[in-house]
Amino acid sequence: MSMLTPPGMGGKYRITGTAYPRMRRPRRRRRLVLAAVAAVAVLGLGGWGTLQLIDVFTGGGKKTEAKRNTAAAACEPKTQVSAAPLPPRPGQITVNVYNATPRSGLAKATADELRKRGFAIGKVGNAPVAYDKKVPGAGLLLAGPTAHEGRFRVLATQLNGTQLKTDTRTTADIDLILGTAFKTLTAKPASDKALGALAAPPKPAARC
Incomplete structure (x- = not known):
């Protein structure tokens, strides 16, 4: 038995030789590495959570609120900043009817029909020399510079294919x-529909 064999141990526990067997050190290094990785992960999560809290209290909440307000505004009806004034009613428009064609009685018959449709009638007769037999289209609407604000549009609903022209009159x-x-003249149902479209205010459009 070797001197290295502890008392009472023999057989397979017998140690032979003149040196003690080398004993492995505990695997503390691996545990230390795992502990370090876990600590880094915990610190990273804690730092991310802290940044989130800072973002909420310093500006992130404002950004989120701004996004919500933008989305809500997109779904609100879009209205015109300055709506165009409604056009005048037929009874507020005085129409002078002139015949520039060789056909007789045309001005009177047209004026009578416009009167039935609610327009005020002024002068009725043959066209002035400057326009007599010189209007190739269906008709010409002639008025002062402010007629484009509504009177032209209203009277144009009664006759398709009219030309528009202004002069220097102040009436x-x-x-x-x-x-x-x-x-x-345009058939009354069609002209009434066109007048209704002019008088109806624009509807706001909603986008979501």
């Missing part, structure tokens, strides 16, 4: 000069 009346291509 609010408007001339309807019947041209060579004139046959009849």
Whole structure:
């Protein structure tokens, strides 16, 4: 038995040789590495959570609120900043009816029909020399510079294919000069529908 064999131990526990067997050191290094990795992970999560809290209290909340307000504003009806004024009613428009064609009685018949449709009628007769037999289309609407604000649009609903022209008059009346291509006024149901579209205010459009 070797001197290295502890008392009472023999057989397979017998130690032979003249040196003690080398004993492995505990695997503390691996545990230390794992502990360090875990600590880094915990610190990283803690730092991320702290940044989130700082973002909420210093500005992140404002950004989120701004996004919500933008989304809500997108779903609100979009209205015109300055809506155009409603056009005048037919009864507020005085129409002078002139016949620039070779057909007789055309101005009177047209004026009578416009009166039935609610327009105020002024002068009725043959067209002035400057326009007599010189209007090739269905008709010409002639009025002062402010007629474009509504009077032209209203009277144009009664006759398709009219031309628009302004002169230097300061009165609010408007001339309807019947041209060579004139046959009849626009059918009343169609003209009433067009007038209704002019009088209806624009509807706001919602976008979401």
